[in-house]
Amino acid sequence: MASARPGRGGIQYVAPSETEQFLAPQPIEDSCGIRRAQAVELRRLGVETIGQLALVPPATALRILGHPARLLQERARGIDRRTILPGRAPEPVRVRADFSRDVLDGLQPRAAALQLVTDLAARLRTRSQAARTVTVTVRMADQKDLSKSRRLPAASAHSDDLLGGSQPGRDRALRSPCRAARSNPCGSRRG
Structure with a gap:
């Protein structure tokens, strides 16, 4: 998500301690894994940002988002358990x-x-x-x-x-x- 918002010199660096701060104001649609229908429903309920999603009670999130609710709320808090495999940038x-x-x-x-x-x-x-x-x-x-x-x-x-x-x-x-x-x-x- 940070790479889509380049900062100084074309690079956006978000320190681990600043992850929640960075994510909080981002639109709910930008959250990885949120489908369009889910974003519409969340907005209807007043959840417009990723930070607001992180604060939704787990039972409510489960009702709206279904099975991936816990995972999506973790990501909204800056917790991403996916493995990152380092590699070279692809050749042009x-x-x-x-x-x-x-x-x-x-x-x-x-x-x-x-x-x-x-x-x-x-x-x-x-x-x-x-x-x-x-x-x-x-x-x-x-x-x-x-x-x-x-x-x-x-x-x-x-x-x-x-x-x-x-x-x-x-x-x-x-x-x-x-x-x-x-x-x-x-x-x-x-x-």
Whole structure:
């Protein structure tokens, strides 16, 4: 949850002694394991924050949340018994299209970009990953690279999200400089 709310320098650190303080004002929907219907019912009863969920009597929580009530209330108090397995951050996923000669027609790079995004989304789903940042690099005829990165509102492995969602967004994302020699990679990093 803290990683979704970056602090200074893009990193949010919550000390163990500050966990309950950090969780208390967060919306009930942000609590890990709370389904939408449960959040609606909790809000109807006046429980709007994770801190308020921690204070609900256990019998009431059981009636509203069912079997996972105890677990959800523990998490609301900052107690999470799940095992954390340390590991490396996943490598960036990259896809690439090369053209054998300079491309003057904008349709060919646009078609290639659409195919790259489709390939990228499929690769991310195969690896059970999602992209938070998408970077497109175009190598110009003079061998200079032009890069543009875009941070997505939420991590995704869906083509429409990676491309920009709406049709106007897609068209904007696919406009390419006229003399692109190569389209060089459309990459993503999990962020």
